[in-house]
Amino acid sequence: MADERDPELPGLLLRTERDLLIPLLRSAAASDFALRTACPGWTVRDVLAHCGSVLSRVVESRFGPDVFSPECNDRDIAERAGWTDAQVVDELEAGMTGAGAVIAAGPGVLDGVALGEWVHAGDVREAWGLEGAYRGPGLPLALRLLGPRARHQKMPLLVAELEDSEEELVIGREQEGRAPGRYRGDGATLIRLCAGRSLAGTRYELEGVTERELFLFG
CATH class of the missing domain: 3.30.1050 (Nonspecific Lipid-transfer Protein; Chain A)
Structure with a gap:
C-alpha cells in the first residue's frame, strides 16, 4: 500500500464512518451513552463529546497552545455537560461532514484527526458489545x-x-x-x-x- 498522502482520504474516512455511526447513535437509549469505554475515565458520551469538539475546532480553525492536550480535551467535554445527547450527536455529525475539506486544504498535519475519530467510533462499538468494532468499510x-x-x-x-x-x-x-x-x-x-x-x-x-x-x- 502506498504511503503518499491523499488529501481527500481523511474526509472520505470521516464521511464513511458518519453514515454508519450516526444512525446507530440516533437509535441508542440514553443509558447506552453512560457506558464506560476503553478510554480511561470516559463514557460513550464523553468520547462522542470529545470527537465532536475536536472536529468543530478543525472546521472553525480554533487552535490554542494546548489544543488536543488532555487538559483541553477535558475542558471541551465539560463544556458540553449541559447538552442533550442529541446535541452532542448533532455536533459530531456536522463535524464529520465538514472537517474533511478543511483537512484536505491543509499540509497534512490534521490527517491523524480523521484516524483518531474512526478509532473512537470503534471504541463506542466495543463499549456496546457490537461485532467488528474496528472493522467495517472504513478499515x-x-x-x-x-x-x-x-x-x-x-x-x-x-x-x-x-x-x-x-x-x-x-x-x-x-x-x-x-x-x-x-x-x-x-x-x-x-x-x-x-x-x-x-x-x-x-x-x-x-x-x-x-x-x-x-x-x-x-
Missing part, C-alpha cells in the same frame, strides 16, 4: 492513514503482512542499523496495536519491534 481507509501517522510519530519501519489484504502495508521510518519489523495478522488487530486498544482474543505475530513502539496515539 481499508484507516490503514492507509496509518502511514503518515507512523512517519509523524517516528515509528520504526514495519512491514505488515495483512491476512485481509493482498498488499503489504509498509509504515514507519527506516532506522540506521535496524532491520524492519514484521507484523502478521489482520488489519483490525494492527489498528488495535497502533491505538493502544485491548488485544484480548486477537492473534498476531510481531518480530523485530515491540508493541509499545507501535503505539501512535501517545
Whole structure:
C-alpha cells in the first residue's frame, strides 16, 4: 500500500464512518451513552463529546497552545455537560461532514484527526458489545492513514503482512542499523496495536519491534 498522502482520504474516512455511526447513535437509549469505554475515565458520551469538539475546532480553525492536550480535551467535554445527547450527536455529525475539506486544504498535519475519530467510533462499538468494532468499510481507509501517522510519530519501519489484504502495508521510518519489523495478522488487530486498544482474543505475530513502539496515539 502506498504511503503518499491523499488529501481527500481523511474526509472520505470521516464521511464513511458518519453514515454508519450516526444512525446507530440516533437509535441508542440514553443509558447506552453512560457506558464506560476503553478510554480511561470516559463514557460513550464523553468520547462522542470529545470527537465532536475536536472536529468543530478543525472546521472553525480554533487552535490554542494546548489544543488536543488532555487538559483541553477535558475542558471541551465539560463544556458540553449541559447538552442533550442529541446535541452532542448533532455536533459530531456536522463535524464529520465538514472537517474533511478543511483537512484536505491543509499540509497534512490534521490527517491523524480523521484516524483518531474512526478509532473512537470503534471504541463506542466495543463499549456496546457490537461485532467488528474496528472493522467495517472504513478499515481499508484507516490503514492507509496509518502511514503518515507512523512517519509523524517516528515509528520504526514495519512491514505488515495483512491476512485481509493482498498488499503489504509498509509504515514507519527506516532506522540506521535496524532491520524492519514484521507484523502478521489482520488489519483490525494492527489498528488495535497502533491505538493502544485491548488485544484480548486477537492473534498476531510481531518480530523485530515491540508493541509499545507501535503505539501512535501517545
